[in-house]
Amino acid sequence: MPEPQHFGHIEGVEVGTVFNSYKELNQKKIHRETQAGITGRAKAGAESIVVKGAYRDDEDYGDYVIYTGAGGRDDRTKRQIADQDINNRFNAALVKSHLEGLPVRVIRGVGTDAPYAPEAGYRYDGIFRVTDHWGKTGEDGFGIVQFRLDKIEIASGLEIRADSSLPWHEGVPQPVAKRATVIQRQIRSSRVTSQVKSLHNYKCQVCHESLKVPGGEYAEGAHIRGLGHPHRGHDVPSNVLCLCPNDHVRFDYGAIYLSRIANKWHVVDAQTQEVVIELRTVRGHTIDPDHVAYHRDLWQRMT
Ligand SMILES: [Zn+2]
Numbered sequence: 094m095p096e097p098q099h100f101g102h103i104e105g106v107e108v109g110t111v112f113n114s115y116k117e118l119n120q121k122k123i124h125r126e127t128q129a130g131i132t133g134r135a136k137a138g139a140e141s142i143v144v145k146g147a148y149r150d151d152e153d154y155g156d157y158v159i160y161t162g163a164g165g166r167d168d169r170t171k172r173q174i175a176d177q178d179i180n181n182r183f184n185a186a187l188v189k190s191h192l193e194g195l196p197v198r199v200i201r202g203v204g205t206d207a208p209y210a211p212e213a214g215y216r217y218d219g220i221f222r223v224t225d226h227w228g229k230t231g232e233d234g235f236g237i238v239q240f241r242l243d244k245i246e247i248a249s250g251l252e253i254r255a256d257s258s259l260p261w262h263e264g265v266p267q268p269v270a271k272r273a274t275v276i277q278r279q280i281r282s283s284r285v286t287s288q289v290k291s292l293h294n295y296k297c298q299v300c301h302e303s304l305k306v307p308g309g310e311y312a313e314g315a316h317i318r319g320l321g322h323p324h325r326g327h328d329v330p331s332n333v334l335c336l337c338p339n340d341h342v343r344f345d346y347g348a349i350y351l352s353r354i355a356n357k358w359h360v361v362d363a364q365t366q367e368v369v370i371e372l373r374t375v376r377g378h379t380i381d382p383d384h385v386a387y388h389r390d391l392w393q394r395m396t
Contacts, residue, residue, distance in 0.1 A: 112217070165237070
């Protein structure tokens with residue numbers, strides 16, 4: 094069993110804490126890799142990165158950083174000597190974090206001349222989110238992968254729940270996580286929706302498509318009965334569908350709903366009331382008929 098991953102804040106470690114070494118970062122689970130700048134897995138996302146000017150294309154603006162991915166670098170000269178690969182496990186982990194909107198711990202290390210670098214050691218600088226990524230030719234003339242990470246601001250006065258059903262979002266104001274589906278789409282991921290998407294291998298249950306992007310795959314976890322007021326659905330697998338963004342919007346805005354016909358789930362076009370396709374299902378993921386009925390009642394007569 095691989096060591097469990099820890100996303101978000103680590104309890105007991107304040108933003109601004111300085112550590113002497115990678116070893117200390119590792120002991121506190123702030124950054125578990127002992128040499129690499131990125132801790133993470135391609136299929137699960139990146140937990141943390143260390144910004145320390147290891148790549149000359151990095152840029153640090155305080156509230157956001159432009160961070161160069163892993164690979165292709167000569168450790169001695171710190172120069173690129175080969176192209177980077179977006180499918181490299183560390184880069185794919187950051188792509189995953191971008192796709193899923195996962196929080197990433199950022200640690201700044203001494204060694205850059207940026208004004209935000211600590212005077213010594215490694216400083217934990219809080220939670221960031223990957224907001225963009227791209228490929229380009231770096232200063233040394235080789236292809237590099239870059240990520241922009243923005244610091245997540247925590248508004249004052251909002252409760253921060255450490256033990257949340259949305260574990261990725263520890264440290265994010267809790268009320269945000271409960272808001273309507275539009276916000277849900279931005280937040281994108283909870284442990285439950287990730288689980289459902291993984292069971293379906295990121296294939297949409299309606300159109301059967303899986304949306305492939307360089308470095309990963311993308312799908313959305315759609316709550317059948319909405320989480321927020323007034324629907325008060327639960328974040329449990331039986332209330333979640335794995336959908337592509339188009340079908341997620343169709344489902345949330347009532348263009349399609351589900352119906353049980355001949356003991357199988359079918360997708361119905363709300364306007365024509367005709368069956369579009371049979372819902373794709375997989376073993377290990379059951380759908381609660383009560384939630385389906387709740388959603389259908391919202392939209393059945395809305396044509
Ligand atoms: Zn679809």
